[in-house]
Amino acid sequence: MSSPGEPLVVLDAVTFRYPGPPPVLAVRWATLRVSAGEHVALTGASGSGKSTLLNLMGLLDRPTAGRVLFDGADLSAAPEPDRAAVRACRVGFVFQSFHLLPNRTAAENVMLGQVYAGVPRARRIDLAMHALDRVGLAARAWALPSQLSGGERQRVAVARAVVNRPWLLLCDEPTGNLDSAATAQLLGLFDELHADGIAVVVVTHNPAVSGRAERRVSMRDGVLTDASGGDLGADPQAS
Amino acid sequence: MRIRRRRDTAPAVRSRLSAGDLARESLAGILQRPGRSALTMLGTVLGIGTFVVVLGLSETANGQISKNFNALLATQVTVTDTGAANATTPTLDFPSDASVAADRINGVIAAGVWWQVLLGSATAAQVSNLPGDDAPAGVNLPVYAADPGALRASQPSLANGVLFNAFDQAEREPVAVLSAAAAAQLGVLGAASQPTVFIAGQAFTVVGIIRSDSRLPQFGLGLIVPASTALADWGLPQPAQPAQMIIRTRVGAAQVVARQAAVAIRPDDPGLLSAAAPAAPTTLRNAVAASLRTLLLSLAAVAVIVGALGIANTSLVAIMERTAEIGLRRALGARPGHIAAQFLTESAVLGLGGGVIGTGAGVVITLAVTVAERWTAILEPTVVLLALPAGAVVGLVAGLYPALRASSIEPAEALRR
Numbered sequence: 249m250s251s252p253g254e255p256l257v258v259l260d261a262v263t264f265r266y267p268g269p270p271p272v273l274a275v276r277w278a279t280l281r282v283s284a285g286e287h288v289a290l291t292g293a294s295g296s297g298k299s300t301l302l303n304l305m306g307l308l309d310r311p312t313a314g315r316v317l318f319d320g321a322d323l324s325a326a327p328e329p330d331r332a333a334v335r336a337c338r339v340g341f342v343f344q345s346f347h348l349l350p351n352r353t354a355a356e357n358v359m360l361g362q363v364y365a366g367v368p369r370a371r372r373i374d375l376a377m378h379a380l381d382r383v384g385l386a387a388r389a390w391a392l393p394s395q396l397s398g399g400e401r402q403r404v405a406v407a408r409a410v411v412n413r414p415w416l417l418l419c420d421e422p423t424g425n426l427d428s429a430a431t432a433q434l435l436g437l438f439d440e441l442h443a444d445g446i447a448v449v450v451v452t453h454n455p456a457v458s459g460r461a462e463r464r465v466s467m468r469d470g471v472l473t474d475a476s477g478g479d480l481g482a483d484p485q486a487s
Numbered sequence: 488m489r490i491r492r493r494r495d496t497a498p499a500v501r502s503r504l505s506a507g508d509l510a511r512e513s514l515a516g517i518l519q520r521p522g523r524s525a526l527t528m529l530g531t532v533l534g535i536g537t538f539v540v541v542l543g544l545s546e547t548a549n550g551q552i553s554k555n556f557n558a559l560l561a562t563q564v565t566v567t568d569t570g571a572a573n574a575t576t577p578t579l580d581f582p583s584d585a586s587v588a589a590d591r592i593n594g595v596i597a598a599g600v601w602w603q604v605l606l607g608s609a610t611a612a613q614v615s616n617l618p619g620d621d622a623p624a625g626v627n628l629p630v631y632a633a634d635p636g637a638l639r640a641s642q643p644s645l646a647n648g649v650l651f652n653a654f655d656q657a658e659r660e661p662v663a664v665l666s667a668a669a670a671a672q673l674g675v676l677g678a679a680s681q682p683t684v685f686i687a688g689q690a691f692t693v694v695g696i697i698r699s700d701s702r703l704p705q706f707g708l709g710l711i712v713p714a715s716t717a718l719a720d721w722g723l724p725q726p727a728q729p730a731q732m733i734i735r736t737r738v739g740a741a742q743v744v745a746r747q748a749a750v751a752i753r754p755d756d757p758g759l760l761s762a763a764a765p766a767a768p769t770t771l772r773n774a775v776a777a778s779l780r781t782l783l784l785s786l787a788a789v790a791v792i793v794g795a796l797g798i799a800n801t802s803l804v805a806i807m808e809r810t811a812e813i814g815l816r817r818a819l820g821a822r823p824g825h826i827a828a829q830f831l832t833e834s835a836v837l838g839l840g841g842g843v844i845g846t847g848a849g850v851v852i853t854l855a856v857t858v859a860e861r862w863t864a865i866l867e868p869t870v871v872l873l874a875l876p877a878g879a880v881v882g883l884v885a886g887l888y889p890a891l892r893a894s895s896i897e898p899a900e901a902l903r904r
């Protein structure tokens with residue numbers, strides 16, 4: 249893994265337009281550097297472009313203009329298998345709406361994250377149980393999503409995102425469905441991951457969550473501003 | 488602050504989908520909706536099943552026809568004396584060396600002339616086991632004249648004694664071969680003691696008794712004497728029962744022998760004879776069956792196509808429903824190719840399942856019909872061996888377009904659903 253402080257993911261003058269119709273310019277000229285092991289909170293009004301920005305950082309979407317660098321490599325125009333490889337082994341996603349497969353147990357949902365990362369089958373269950381244990385759900389490993397509460401499903405999604413020990417964890421409003429106790433537990437987990445050197449970018453409206461982050465950035469109408477007054481990692485091309 | 492230069496090498500990590508995972512994920516996709524998967528297979532089951540039944544049954548039916556036919560008729564040629572049939576006086580258009588001439592034709596195993604002896608106008612002669620005058624009224628039995636070649640060609644099954652031979656024919660010996668039926672009526676127990684029977688008062692020595700003759704069944708009802716002896720004693724065959732020649736050929740040679748026989752026997756006037764190999768019934772039956780078979784096979788092909796469309800349609804619907812799942816898999820690191828492989832495998836497994844069930848059902852139905860008809864089942868192993876993977880091929884072809892569609896779904900777009 250890149251050592252702490254080194255840039256892990258860099259958005260370099262990234263613009264993203266949804267083709268529509270009508271076309272929507274969801275991200276405008278955004279420049280952001282997230283270092284290895286950094287903990288960043290992303291805030292902003294609904295529709296300001298936070299989810300779109302997260303998709304760009306996680307290599308789910310390709311920018312309309314600008315570059316996305318991951319661990320130093322420009323992957324914005326890289327072949328899809330290269331981007332898939334980074335998603336499989338280096339990035340963990342926690343989606344706003346969980347995206348668990350309804351007919352698979354919690355453990356099986358976590359193990360799906362190991363399939364494309366090429367984790368040997370014999371090691372999957374132990375690693376999955378460990379990840380579920382970290383989110384406090386080891387006892388519910390064999391429950392189906394329909395048998396879990398919203399908060400528990402969210403934690404299964406978190407377990408799936410961290411099971412491959414990614415370098416970057418991207419969370420889209422992870423506490424939206426959680427009560428304060430569960431939120432506190434999730435924040436504790438973020439701290440642990442941070443301590444492990446995993447960079448975390450979390451989209452949130454919850455001040456308790458953004459308060460824990462080292463850095464807060466916010467979006468408005470697709471434009472990225474630094475809410476904590478720090479350096480956004482200004483345009484690397486400029487120098 | 489600096490960032491590293493653009494790295495031209497691919498990332499050190501790879502996304503994978505092992506064969507085992509591909510199989511497990513595809514199977515899970517199919518079993519996710521078992522009812523729908525079963526219905527999807529139905530078209531392929533019907534199509535492949537019909538193929539197997541139609542091919543299996545027509546093969547079996549053909550086999551039965553040729554089985555009954557081959558043994559005797561396919562190796563037999565009959566030459567009739569058409570000259571004699573048109574005559575009013577006793578006539579024999581077969582020369583004395585007719586069997587020798589016929590024997591020389593390529594493919595002939597044995598040949599000989601025979602006819603039924605008519606004494607006066609009666610088809611049966613008075614036969615007795617006692618001399619003429621003091622004999623109590625004997626029994627009426629048909630009498631046949633045959634040269635030894637005719638007996639070799641018709642192959643009667645001998646109960647005891649021997650058949651008369653070339654010597655008896657050459658010497659016009661007064662010998663007779665009795666059918667078992669005639670022997671019973673005459674009280675003749677066996678040929679060993681060379682008993683004498685009297686045909687229209689004339690003494691003949693019994694040299695052999697035959698059980699039956701499948702090529703010339705009439706031999707199994709009466710007495711047979713050498714043709715030369717019959718000619719000497721009773722003259723030429725009557726026009727009502729002209730002479731015939733029976734030729735036994737090697738398998739497959741009958742038609743060719745029939746074409747050459749008349750010229751070979753009567754090069755001077757082949758028109759007096761007419762030779763015929765029985766029309767091969769298989770040819771006729773096949774012609775009738777072939778059109779039905781073509782119709783049924785066309786129906787089977789339609790069923791297979793419907794099956795393929797069913798698989799394609801279900802796959803497209805499934806992809807719509809599973810868009811979010813596809814997006815999730817892509818987010819978890821699946822390549823487009825991995826998505827395509829999974830959906831293609833699902834289609835192929837559905838097709839293979841349809842093929843396996845269809846083949847099994849087809850074989851069972853074929854066997855059931857065969858047993859009901861008391862036939863011997865003839866199922867080409869190649870039909871079965873081809874039917875099984877045919878289903879998978881149908882599934883693969885049907886799944887190609889849906890798989891391509893699935894793999895081109897944009898992950899971020901899919902996850903927004």
Ligand SMILES: Nc1ncnc2c1ncn2[C@@H]1O[C@H](COP(=O)(O)OP(=O)(O)O)[C@@H](O)[C@H]1O
Pocket residue numbers: 266267268272273274292293294295296297298299300301903
């Ligand atoms: N698929 C799409 N097509 C067109 N416009 C979209 C699409 N998804 C999002 N948008 C628009 O892009 C903007 C940013 O959306 P999003 O990134 O989801 O915002 P946020 O996550 O901050 O709520 C919004 O105006 C939204 O309406």
Ligand SMILES: [Mg+2]
Pocket residue numbers: 298299300344420
């Ligand atoms: Mg959002």
